[in-house]
Amino acid sequence: MIKSIKDLTFEEQMLPGTPACAGCGGLLALRHCLKALGEKTVIVNAAGCFTLLCVYPFTPFKSSWLYTAMACAPAGAQGVRDALNILIKKGRLDEKEDLKVVVLTGDGAAYDMGLSSTSGAIYRNLDFYYICYDNEAYGNTGFQSSGATPFGSKTGTTLPAELNPLGSELSKKDLFEIWRSHKPPYLATISPSHPVDIANKFKKCEGIKGPKLFIAHSPCPPGWATEPRLSAKFAKLAVETGIWPLKEALYGEVKHTLIPKKFKPVEEYLSEQGRFAHLFKPIRQEEAIKNIQERVNRYWK
Amino acid sequence: MLKVRFHGRGGQGAKIASRVLGTAAFLEGYYAQDFPLYGAERRGAPIAAFTRISKEPILERGVISEPDVIVVMDETLLDDPLANPLSGLGKEGLVFINTTHKAEDIKKRYRIDANVLTLDITKISLDILGKPILSALAGGAASKIVRLKETSLKEAVTRELSDITHEKGLIEKNIEASIYCFNALPSVLIKSNASHKKSDVITMPFEAADISSPSVTIPANTPLKKTGNWRIFKPVWDYELCTKCMTCVMRCPDGCIRVNEEGFPYSDYENCKGCMICAEECPAKAIRKEREVHAW
Ligand SMILES: Cc1ncc(C[n+]2csc(CCOP(=O)(O)OP(=O)(O)O)c2C)c(N)n1
Numbered sequence: 111m112i113k114s115i116k117d118l119t120f121e122e123q124m125l126p127g128t129p130a131c132a133g134c135g136g137l138l139a140l141r142h143c144l145k146a147l148g149e150k151t152v153i154v155n156a157a158g159c160f161t162l163l164c165v166y167p168f169t170p171f172k173s174s175w176l177y178t179a180m181a182c183a184p185a186g187a188q189g190v191r192d193a194l195n196i197l198i199k200k201g202r203l204d205e206k207e208d209l210k211v212v213v214l215t216g217d218g219a220a221y222d223m224g225l226s227s228t229s230g231a232i233y234r235n236l237d238f239y240y241i242c243y244d245n246e247a248y249g250n251t252g253f254q255s256s257g258a259t260p261f262g263s264k265t266g267t268t269l270p271a272e273l274n275p276l277g278s279e280l281s282k283k284d285l286f287e288i289w290r291s292h293k294p295p296y297l298a299t300i301s302p303s304h305p306v307d308i309a310n311k312f313k314k315c316e317g318i319k320g321p322k323l324f325i326a327h328s329p330c331p332p333g334w335a336t337e338p339r340l341s342a343k344f345a346k347l348a349v350e351t352g353i354w355p356l357k358e359a360l361y362g363e364v365k366h367t368l369i370p371k372k373f374k375p376v377e378e379y380l381s382e383q384g385r386f387a388h389l390f391k392p393i394r395q396e397e398a399i400k401n402i403q404e405r406v407n408r409y410w411k
Numbered sequence: 412m413l414k415v416r417f418h419g420r421g422g423q424g425a426k427i428a429s430r431v432l433g434t435a436a437f438l439e440g441y442y443a444q445d446f447p448l449y450g451a452e453r454r455g456a457p458i459a460a461f462t463r464i465s466k467e468p469i470l471e472r473g474v475i476s477e478p479d480v481i482v483v484m485d486e487t488l489l490d491d492p493l494a495n496p497l498s499g500l501g502k503e504g505l506v507f508i509n510t511t512h513k514a515e516d517i518k519k520r521y522r523i524d525a526n527v528l529t530l531d532i533t534k535i536s537l538d539i540l541g542k543p544i545l546s547a548l549a550g551g552a553a554s555k556i557v558r559l560k561e562t563s564l565k566e567a568v569t570r571e572l573s574d575i576t577h578e579k580g581l582i583e584k585n586i587e588a589s590i591y592c593f594n595a596l597p598s599v600l601i602k603s604n605a606s607h608k609k610s611d612v613i614t615m616p617f618e619a620a621d622i623s624s625p626s627v628t629i630p631a632n633t634p635l636k637k638t639g640n641w642r643i644f645k646p647v648w649d650y651e652l653c654t655k656c657m658t659c660v661m662r663c664p665d666g667c668i669r670v671n672e673e674g675f676p677y678s679d680y681e682n683c684k685g686c687m688i689c690a691e692e693c694p695a696k697a698i699r700k701e702r703e704v705h706a707w
Pocket residue numbers: 157158159160179180181215216217218219220245247248249250251256
């Protein structure tokens with residue numbers, strides 16, 4: 111087990127110069143996931159911000175990358191996995207040269223549009239990784255609300271106004287439990303502010319055949335209306351307030367990998383983000399803030 | 412008709428600047444048209460926005476390829492072959508450039524024949540707003556250049572920003588910054604090159620998928636893109652204070668920070684986007700932020 115960030119590899123699988131926004135939390139999460147996965151991967155990427163990472167003729171990846179439509183990255187991964195298996199079977203690819211098939215999507219694809227193809231892939235016990243960078247809305251098209259948008263968040267489609275002072279009135283889906291109900295061998299939540307935790311989780315599931323699924327909480331400066339320099343801080347605060355529990359489930363058994371000794375109040379996380387600003391100004395929406403705190407308390411009880 | 416083209420980086424406010432100018436003109440009784448053009452990229456990447464102003468109804472549509480006035484909100488764009496902000500500029504035209512340098516020096520360095528006006532509006536926005544959001548300032552500069560009135564500018568900034576924020580104080584500061592830029596510039600008589608060039612219709616022949624879908628066969632070549640010119644601030648390390656804890660290295664989203672032979676971290680300034688996460692996260696406060704000035 112890795113103990114400290116000093117023990118993380120300096121080897122990078124994704125180089126600088128990407129078109130992602132300055133301070134993109136999802137990119138930081140992806141960087142650490144790829145460090146843990148190593149060079150022998152093929153990334154299958156559904157439409158979203160990260161498709162822009164590979165705009166012809168550029169790519170930041172040392173490995174291969176394939177672009178699919180929004181709803182079908184896991185189906186694309188099935189095709190790639192099958193092709194690799196056939197090549198191995200025919201002796202055209204040495205088993206040692208095999209590639210890990212990695213689906214990469216945003217939360218819009220993971221929580222909503224691609225949920226059925228993911229369900230199918232887990233059901234078929236497809237041997238693949240899934241990395242969802244969860245910026246809690248459809249980021250690439252202007253931050254419209256998704257199934258991952260939390261209660262009380264402002265998005266492009268849930269603008270707070272007199273009749274709708276809360277912004278989003280709906281609650282974030284529990285994708286971890288939705289995926290877990292399919293009984294994949296491994297799944298975990300991760301955060302870009304906890305790279306050691308990321309490395310250890312990838313280590314833990316290495317060698318397991320079948321779906322290995324990761325949801326990365328991903329601060330997004332333009333969507334969250336936060337300063338780029340604070341992305342790591344908000345990722346950390348989400349963990350420290352208990353809003354984003356770091357956990358894993360190996361063969362279905364859930365274990366929290368970090369339980370804050372003392373939970374910070376959710377207000378610390380909410381009040382500095384533009385997407386929650388309407389909960390505090392011009393009038394403080396006490397009920398809503400309390401509601402969010404109580405959800406967290408209930409989860410950890 | 413007067414045609415104005417704004418060049419900025421995503422997040423700087425070029426789109427809103429074009430709207431401020433359009434609304435100010437509209438309030439003075441002109442016909443006006445404004446719209447942005449985005450590439451596939453994100454915050455920090457070059458974008459353009461356009462404003463047409465006319466006494467007659469405007470029938471022309473589409474991007475402005477031969478502008479009378481160009482507003483360059485970020486000097487680094489002048490070196491960017493993709494943004495190519497000076498394209499289509501005639502000798503009679505005028506370029507406003509946000510820079511710390513003087514107009515004569517800019518003309519010489521970038522070999523510009525047209526008129527050039529300069530002002531460091533980034534500094535003005537940092538001083539008044541506290542952040543480098545230039546929409547109201549560039550809108551103010553453009554309004555002065557095309558000879559609109561201060562009162563229309565004020566109203567236009569209020570209207571455009573009220574759509575985005577309810578913070579009264581912020582709107583007022585933006586008005587202040589906008590008027591500051593308005594008054595810092597001379598108004599200029601611009602001869603509009605009213606000619607309207609027809610653009611050719613582009614036809615795309617059908618190509619089989621193996622030809623029409625491109626593939627990249629060089630791994631990891633984005634460092635060639637040099638996203639370093641997105642920066643407004645740059646991180647600078649003080650090795651006296653650094654404890655080599657490696658936090659900054661592991662917090663950089665872009666993986667720009669490497670470690671030198673003595674074990675100290677340093678940034679690849681060619682691609683560091685200046686997000687300042689490293690400075691924020693350093694436990695020893697060994698990284699300071701310095702305003703990036705385009706040095707020649
Ligand atoms: C079927 C389909 N509908 C809509 C789109 C347009 N589209 C492209 S990216 C995107 C947003 C994706 O959101 P998410 O999966 O959350 O990823 P993010 O943009 O946040 O990275 C949308 C709606 C599309 N590509 N395909």
